[in-house]
Amino acid sequence: MSRPLEAVIRLDNLRHNYHVGRALAGGRALAVVKANAYGHGAVQCAKALPDADGFAVACIEEALQLREAGIAQPILLLEGVFEASELELVERHGLWLVVHHEGQLAMIEAAKPQTPYTVWLKMDSGMHRVGFAPADYAAAHARLCASGKVASITMMTHFARADEPGAQATADQIATFQAATEGLAGDISLANSAGLIGWPAARVGWGRPGILLYGASPMPVDGPAVELKPVMQLKSKVFAVRELATGEPIGYGASFHTSRATRVGVVACGYADGYPRLASTGSPVAIDGVRTRIIGRVSMDMLTIDLTDLPDAGVGSEVELWGDTVSVNEVAAHAGTIAYELLCNVKRAAFRYR
Ligand SMILES: *Cc1c(COP(=O)(O)O)cnc(C)c1O
DSSP states (O other): OOOOOEEEEOHHHHHHHHHHHHHHHTSEEEEEOHHHHHHTOHHHHHHTOTTOSEEEESSHHHHHHHHHTTOOSOEEETTOOSSTTHHHHHHHTTOEEEEOSHHHHHHHHHOOOSSOEEEEEEEOSSSOSSSBOHHHHHHHHHHHHHHSOEEEEEEEEOOSSTTSTTOHHHHHHHHHHHHHHTTOOSEEEOOOHHHHHHOGGGOSBEEOOOGGGGTOOOSOTTSOOOOOOOOEEEEEEEEEEEEEOTTOEESGGGOEEOSSOEEEEEESOOGGGTOOTTSOTTOEEEETTEEEEBOSOOOSSOEEEEOTTOTTOOTTOEEEEESSSSOHHHHHHHTTSOHHHHHHHOOSSEEEEO
16 A cells, blocks of 8 residues: 555636636636645646636746646736746747836836737735835836837736735725726736635736635635635545553654543654644544544654544544645644645645546
């Protein structure tokens, strides 16, 4: 028997979630498949979305991977190009590109494309990471128009706090964007997943859903919800069982001691697979839809779970680390992080596509 850790990727759930995101956006959405589709496999996910309006990736390497796999829809480079030499590939592969700073604007002006570029011009409406300042935005827009190198401009911005329902910062970002784009020609794009789920005012133009495609909501558990289906089920098996008396330690550092006679299941999954080490004792797992918990520290290749109340479980039992019974958001909360990071980090598992 080979090591039983599997990431099962349910592509029908991905399609469902994309359609939810696109409907929220009001009709058009780029599926964000950067970082290998948040760890799910960019090529497989893109191929599973033949009706997607387009895709968004972080960089040209990710875009070329999709083109080489035969993906023909538009692909947007969310960070644009890092150097002018990429522009030739942008043109050859018909990629769309974000322009977010003066250097990129100058590269476009200096380029000699045969076919003009499709540009998404980014505004820093308050996140203060990348983008043109609102006061400089109209001038950047005018330079692109005047360059003769650009076929169309989509005006975009990105939210810093859209996952906080009611946060004034997001309302301010929307207002700033609206004021600074007043009278400028072009499509617009505001919303990531949290913007789509939580901010009706951001549901305009192109949506840019990422995390919601994979079935994890970025909103707090008591926040606004939409009907998403988890795409990844990370599962493994119990491969050894221990019976411990009360008061016995388990695992590295003896961070956990049994408080009753305890049946311990050892599961083939550890932090080298991307399971977060910080989600040790107390983190939920499920066997046949019944939840139990990790006890002791997660180690590199194994973790230990409490089987005391699951008498039918034993060697060979299938354990869901996250997926349908245990959400990746819950595990992330136990690890003090977000679902995005856990999903991106899965490795060494056998990926199976359904
Ligand atoms: C990653 C990214 C998104 C998607 O964000 P989610 O929170 O995963 O929906 C949208 N827009 C930009 C510019 C991004 O970088």
